[in-house]
Amino acid sequence: MALSSPRRLRWLLPVTVPLACRTPVADDTGSAPVEVLLSDLALSTVQMSYDIGQAPLLAGGEGVVTWTELTVDTHGRAVDSPAAVAGLVLARLTDDDLAGAVAALARGELAQQAISLQVGCATSTGSCQIAELAFDSGHPIDMAAAFAEGTGPWLAWLDPVDGNEPVALVELVPTAEATAVAAFQDGGSRLTATLTADETPLALPLDGQAWLDWASLTVSSQGAPLFPQRLDQLALSRVAADTPDEDRLLRLAEVALDRWEGEVSGATQVWLPDLRSPDGSASLGELGGEGDWLLTLSCSTCTAPQPTVVVAVQPR
Amino acid sequence: MSPMSGPKVGHADGPGLLYLGVVRISTTPAALSLSTLALSAGVGCPAPAGKVSDDTAGADEGEVAITELEVERSEVVPTVARVRWRTDAPTMGTVTFWADGSETRTTLASMGEGTEHDVLLVGLAEATDAWLQVHATAGSAEAWSAPVAWSTGLLPAEVPRPILQVGQSSDSVGGYTLLPIATMDGRWVTIVDAAGRVVWAWGGPELDTLRARLTRDGRGMVLNDRQFGQAGMELLRVDFDGTERWRIPLPDGHHDFDLVDDATFLAISADVRDYDPKGGVTDRDYVGDQVIEVRLDGSTRSVWNVWDHRLPTAQDYTRVSEWYPNALDWTHGNYLGYQAESDSLLLVLRNLPMILEIDRATGAVLWALDGTSAGVGVRSFPHSVWPTEEGLLVFNQNESELGACAEAVALDGTPGTDDLSIGWTYQGDGCFSVYYVGNAQPLAGDRALVSFGSSGLLDEVDLATGQARWRLAVGASDWMLYAERVGDLGAVVP
Numbered sequence A: 001m002a003l004s005s006p007r008r009l010r011w012l013l014p015v016t017v018p019l020a021c022r023t024p025v026a027d028d029t030g031s032a033p034v035e036v037l038l039s040d041l042a043l044s045t046v047q048m049s050y051d052i053g054q055a056p057l058l059a060g061g062e063g064v065v066t067w068t069e070l071t072v073d074t075h076g077r078a079v080d081s082p083a084a085v086a087g088l089v090l091a092r093l094t095d096d097d098l099a100g101a102v103a104a105l106a107r108g109e110l111a112q113q114a115i116s117l118q119v120g121c122a123t124s125t126g127s128c129q130i131a132e133l134a135f136d137s138g139h140p141i142d143m144a145a146a147f148a149e150g151t152g153p154w155l156a157w158l159d160p161v162d163g164n165e166p167v168a169l170v171e172l173v174p175t176a177e178a179t180a181v182a183a184f185q186d187g188g189s190r191l192t193a194t195l196t197a198d199e200t201p202l203a204l205p206l207d208g209q210a211w212l213d214w215a216s217l218t219v220s221s222q223g224a225p226l227f228p229q230r231l232d233q234l235a236l237s238r239v240a241a242d243t244p245d246e247d248r249l250l251r252l253a254e255v256a257l258d259r260w261e262g263e264v265s266g267a268t269q270v271w272l273p274d275l276r277s278p279d280g281s282a283s284l285g286e287l288g289g290e291g292d293w294l295l296t297l298s299c300s301t302c303t304a305p306q307p308t309v310v311v312a313v314q315p316r
Numbered sequence B: 001m002s003p004m005s006g007p008k009v010g011h012a013d014g015p016g017l018l019y020l021g022v023v024r025i026s027t028t029p030a031a032l033s034l035s036t037l038a039l040s041a042g043v044g045c046p047a048p049a050g051k052v053s054d055d056t057a058g059a060d061e062g063e064v065a066i067t068e069l070e071v072e073r074s075e076v077v078p079t080v081a082r083v084r085w086r087t088d089a090p091t092m093g094t095v096t097f098w099a100d101g102s103e104t105r106t107t108l109a110s111m112g113e114g115t116e117h118d119v120l121l122v123g124l125a126e127a128t129d130a131w132l133q134v135h136a137t138a139g140s141a142e143a144w145s146a147p148v149a150w151s152t153g154l155l156p157a158e159v160p161r162p163i164l165q166v167g168q169s170s171d172s173v174g175g176y177t178l179l180p181i182a183t184m185d186g187r188w189v190t191i192v193d194a195a196g197r198v199v200w201a202w203g204g205p206e207l208d209t210l211r212a213r214l215t216r217d218g219r220g221m222v223l224n225d226r227q228f229g230q231a232g233m234e235l236l237r238v239d240f241d242g243t244e245r246w247r248i249p250l251p252d253g254h255h256d257f258d259l260v261d262d263a264t265f266l267a268i269s270a271d272v273r274d275y276d277p278k279g280g281v282t283d284r285d286y287v288g289d290q291v292i293e294v295r296l297d298g299s300t301r302s303v304w305n306v307w308d309h310r311l312p313t314a315q316d317y318t319r320v321s322e323w324y325p326n327a328l329d330w331t332h333g334n335y336l337g338y339q340a341e342s343d344s345l346l347l348v349l350r351n352l353p354m355i356l357e358i359d360r361a362t363g364a365v366l367w368a369l370d371g372t373s374a375g376v377g378v379r380s381f382p383h384s385v386w387p388t389e390e391g392l393l394v395f396n397q398n399e400s401e402l403g404a405c406a407e408a409v410a411l412d413g414t415p416g417t418d419d420l421s422i423g424w425t426y427q428g429d430g431c432f433s434v435y436y437v438g439n440a441q442p443l444a445g446d447r448a449l450v451s452f453g454s455s456g457l458l459d460e461v462d463l464a465t466g467q468a469r470w471r472l473a474v475g476a477s478d479w480m481l482y483a484e485r486v487g488d489l490g491a492v493v494p
Helices: A098-107 A245-250
Strands: A034-037 A045-052 A054-058 A064-066 A085-093 A115-122 A127-129 A154-160 A169-175 A181-183 A189-196 A202-204 A210-213 A233-239 A258-263 A269-271 A292-298 A309-315 B023-027 B032-034 B066-073 B081-099 B106-109 B114-121 B129-138 B141-144 B148-151 B163-166 B176-183 B186-192 B198-204 B212-214 B220-226 B233-239 B244-250 B253-261 B264-274 B285-295 B300-305 B327-329 B333-339 B344-349 B354-359 B365-370 B382-387 B391-396 B407-413 B420-426 B439-443 B447-451 B457-462 B467-473 B484-487
Touching: A034 A202, A045 A098, A045 A169, A054 A181, A098 A154, A189 A245, A202 A292, B066 B129, B066 B148, B106 B114, B114 B129, B176 B212, B212 B253, B220 B253, B233 B253, B233 B264, B244 B264, B244 B285, B264 B333, B285 B333, B285 B344, B333 B382, B344 B382, B382 B439, B391 B439, B391 B447, B407 B447, B439 B484
Parallel strands: A034 A210, A054 A169, A064 A181, A202 A309, B253 B333, B285 B327
Antiparallel strands: A045 A189, A064 A127, A085 A115, A085 A154, A154 A169, A210 A269, A233 A258, A233 A292, A292 A309, B023 B032, B023 B066, B066 B081, B081 B106, B081 B114, B081 B129, B129 B141, B129 B148, B163 B467, B176 B186, B176 B484, B186 B198, B212 B220, B220 B233, B233 B244, B253 B264, B264 B285, B285 B300, B333 B344, B344 B354, B354 B365, B382 B391, B391 B407, B407 B420, B439 B447, B447 B457, B457 B467
16 A cells, blocks of 8 residues: 655745734834724624525425525525526524524524534536435435425525525425425525614724724624634625615625725734735725725635624824 | 726734834843843733843843743744744743733643743734743753843635634633634634634635644644545644645545544544445445545555445445545544544544444454444434543534534444433533534533534533533634644643
8 A cells, every 4th residue: 555645845944033022013104004993892793584484395305495496595695696606505403493593693602502403405407306415424324214294494505606504594484385496586585784883983094094903802792602713705885875874884896985804814903905806906005985884704614694893083 | 706906005013113024032041131132011011920121030140041942923923932942052932821810820831841942832822012032041040131122923814713602711621622613705723722712723725624633742733634625635734823844645544543642643534435335226336435544654544444344335325426426425434533542533424324433453342332322322313432431422413404403422332332311411402403513522620512513503502400500603605624722732731
């Protein structure tokens, strides 16, 4: 037996070492750049919740779930289904408390212990038969027996190609006399959100020349426990002053008049001038203009609705 | 799913950091000099136990000198630092490191006597400011380096971070937990400290592991890695700094393995045979199991094979194999643990169900416990076994797919005899249907570690009260794989 070659042989790279503390470095003008520390106190208060529908589906393994007609996601954003959907996830909840589990999912606090059985199917065709659903591990399961009348609650959601936040959700109810097809439909699941902007917006320099540090965050804008290291997307967005709260939270990229963003995986700080326009063509300019500025931080690998962190910004 | 694309602009090191390169420190008996840079603790730094200075307390002038001390943070696993140094004469070496402001010190040994030393520091959480100090001894002579400041970085954003849901670090008996985790986006081997913080992680979308075992040399681990949708697995060695050392393909290996030493491994391996049990299914192959011993030099041998002891019957529980076409999953070996004291191994065959102790040298079955042994036995779909002072600790999945509760079961008495009874059982504070992995391990202090696998819970149970004193939980869609409390990391010096 021959040993295979290392697949990923990587070497240590030199790093800075005596960095127990940081000292801002003076810029060309001799003045130290602004360092803005984001704390829990600066967060806007957000409440998100799902309103999901119920769909009876033939008990056993013959039922089919489809999403070919879905055109909007839970945020109300256009979705290119089925291309934007990686597959279907079906979860049987541990307790008979669908509302509680869905509320926890919306807050970003749904733990795996609330799920007693989770199976899925990966497909780009826009439909899955219950019998096709399997464990991610490849372990076989007799879904015809598991998806029996009287079992549940069963929560189904569509897994997106990009990210992990559900595209749409539905409660499936296995019933002997139900239709053999259950379809995800527009409006069948809707995310609602309320926003309470902090009375003291976060001050950022008008020219954007600042470091922003969110390492000390411990909770999300919804008050859920937060690991700041998990946040991997940051955006600064300007919206019209009369933009409804739900648009600010759920469709921010679509309604933004200006938007600067960047991937921040593996970091809890960013030099704001490194942010780019959505198409990558321009770097951050002045934080001016009419309307309101919002800072958002998101976790693209989380199942919770995004953004996780919302902060009202006051350029000065 | 891949993270959203976009320009990567994050800065792990923050504002104002100067790229200083590798720190090299020459410590002579008379004085400490910095060969490439001036170390500065920086404005506002808390005072460490000692600062970089000319202070070489403890050094015997003219006898031992520590030179070329280098500290490098791993780019692959930024919570790990590699410390290297030389001495002007053969010495034994250690590195003591501690988080800034912490009273807890960890001392790791360099391997053997020599003039070149190399230690990987692991065990501190992300973004921790820390200090280290090197110690060298040669007979009665010794030398200390000055304390050197260093810091850990951030692990990738997609690394799952469990939540300490019950208790705090002081509620645990302590030590680190080796905890592979499956996520929607891939699998990660993590190491979690008693505070519930991830101190090490390696993996991602390409990794399909179930188990990791620490190596004896204190520098890393061996884990298994499968190819999605295919039979077989590889064993691979990964050092704590993320360096992958080697891979051993095991074409029919699956589920679990253990180390005899850093070059000898025991693994469960499928043995698929055409067999027609009387009255049973006749047009399918049967997937049985064997235990194979594999060495780094490429040699392999079969230690034990179920086909030498038992044949499928019509009454055996089987289901369609997930990896072998037209075959039935017959024995479903799912757990292997090596017992160094007796040079034997414990094996769990989930579907029979059966637990065996097997002599490694001869392959003899020392005892077997099946579903009927002594009236208690292995109740349903066991997934781990661990010897205890009183007998055995078993984890049973039970009929999880039908909603049954998984449980850890203490079997007190002597395995292989009628002197066996149930000491206690633990199902957690609910009914958790564990359809994937799950295992249990006795701990010191009348505790047990119980992982509910796909239910995403890891409990440290106080056996006196039957309550979880410490609980880790993972988020929706994340599963815990084989969890193991490993105590210390690295070659720890008492």
